[in-house]
């Protein structure tokens with residue numbers, strides 16, 4: 001335990017020394033030709049650390065900087081930017097999100113239609129105290145087995161036009177590297193989605209604490225109610241009336257490890273209603289997709 005604490009403190013001081021040295025210019029919307037030199041090997045070293053993290057109580061407003069991997073995904077092709085999905089920073093250049101956010105028959109945005117905001121808290125305010133980054137998208141990778149009819153393999157990766165620098169408010173989330181199921185664990189989902197079914201999206205980032213449940217239980221609850229299945233590659237979580245809802249899709253469900261670091265275990269995918277005690281929120285289970293995620297983030301194609 002002492003060793004873990006020591007490691008954590010060393011990592012934290014790494015961050016503070018990072019902010020003490022001159023940093024590279026951070027990419028902004030429209031600065032595509034800016035050259036950014038980065039070290040790539042620091043992702044696993046620094047992931048999941050939330051220096052401004054507060055204790056989770058669920059169903060309320062986040063603290064600015066509490067989820068430093070949180071991404072807001074905006075559509076820019078019709079007038080003013082409109083937030084439509086969440087996502088998560090997984091390294092210097094990639095955002096994990098849901099396939100249904102970017103690939104449906106009647107909703108298939110091109111990279112140029114999207115802007116990702118990082119280090120964002122209040123999407124309707126320019127002075128929420130954070131130095132928000134607006135980053136363009138270079139390429140969209142949709143999971144090859146994504147199937148709109150079955151809502152299966154609902155994940156996609158956005159490659160950003162520029163690499164971003166990490167700092168205490170901009171940290172990638174860790175990905176699960178084992179076969180843990182996380183059943184019965186407490187987890188946190190975050191997003192700018194509606195705060196009430198059929199309601200309006202939130203302008204500030206919100207969070208809810210939910211409990212991960214066994215797939216068999218979730219399967220029984222949904223049995224026959226939807227044309228979709230609860231597969232091994234799904235993960236269910238609930239804590240009625242707290243839940244993810246519309247526009248939270250693509251956003252991360254995270255659990256905190258004994259070492260205080262946060263690992264993303266799910267991507268908001270679907271559910272019947274929101275916060276309905278009969279129907280848990282359904283997520284894409286990240287641990288089922290590690291190889292595909294690595295195959296995208298580790299190539300430059």
Ligand code: 4AZ
Nearest residue numbers: 245246249270271274281
């Ligand atoms: C949606 O419409 C949606 N309660 C997302 C999550 C859930 C329901 C709906 C889960 O994007």
